[in-house]
Amino acid sequence: MTREQVAALLAYAGRIDPRTAYLDAAETAAQLTNWCEMLAEVPATAPGGWDAGAVLHRHVASSPYPVLPVDITRPWAAHRRTLLALHTDPRPDVDPDDVAGYQDAMRAQRHAVATGQAAPSSARQLTGGPHPAVAGRIPAGRTLPAGPAAALAPFRPARAAREAAAAAGRPDAFAVSCGWCRAPVGEQCRRRTNAAGDRPGSWTRRRTPHPSRIEDAAARTSRREHAA
Structure with missing residues (x-):
């Protein structure tokens, strides 16, 4: 001043x-x-x-x-x-x-x-919204084209499962935590390993969510629909 x-x-x-x-x-x-x-x-x-x-x-x-x-x-x-x-x-x-x-x-x-x-x-900032080619994929929970998404699916099974659930109209199991294995929101379920040489308490990721987690996601979706 x-x-x-x-x-x-x-x-x-x-x-x-x-x-x-x-x-x-x-x-x-x-x-x-x-x-x-x-x-x-x-x-x-x-x-x-x-x-x-x-x-x-x-x-x-x-x-x-x-x-x-x-x-x-x-x-x-x-x-x-x-x-x-x-x-x-x-x-x-x-x-x-x-x-x-x-x-x-x-x-x-x-x-x-x-x-x-x-x-x-x-x-x-982008103010005009997503490109039309991307906007059509968003409702299905997928922003990549089908070809690259399929090629990447084996390397990101959780994402592939979420996209498949969205495309089929099923609840997203990864939107809730798992009450069985305690996997947090967005992460794959896990299971204990019993292979020889593994340390006690070691675990590996499951390719599919636990059934109880799927049920919890469905119940959550149902509650939201009733509330709306």
Whole structure:
């Protein structure tokens, strides 16, 4: 913030909380100098809803203590981290072969976001819905074409079983945990192994869910249908 902005912020603080206002000119000047030093890298406003005046107001409204510069700098540090986390480093309009220039442009982008001069550039979202070729496969619980899905089925039996159940209109057994083997939601059922040399308590994954798990999934589906 500039000195003028800090002075305006202090005037606002003195108006809503008279404890922060000094009548002595020397004390007022010292207070302004201290606040300018602390808030030099804090913007008055910034993308993402940052407003130093609003932060000051919230502090006065919620805290029994007079506002201090750190009550502004700490929230700004948290807000800045949020902005940087949303920034995805878009490709700058610089020749990538110019390594130094490219790195400088990337640093400039991040600095602009970190100082509140520019909004973070987030990854663009798909807003038009799935492609028609994919939309037709989603109701059957399958997003891959039939050929690749069949080729991958032996390597992902749980997924293949879920797709087959969805295509046949049967309840998804993997949508519930298994009460028999305690397999969590989305994971295959398991069984104890009795092979020679296996450690006690070792187990392997079943290619099909336990019958009790299928019954639990059917009961859950029935309850949802009755509730609807």
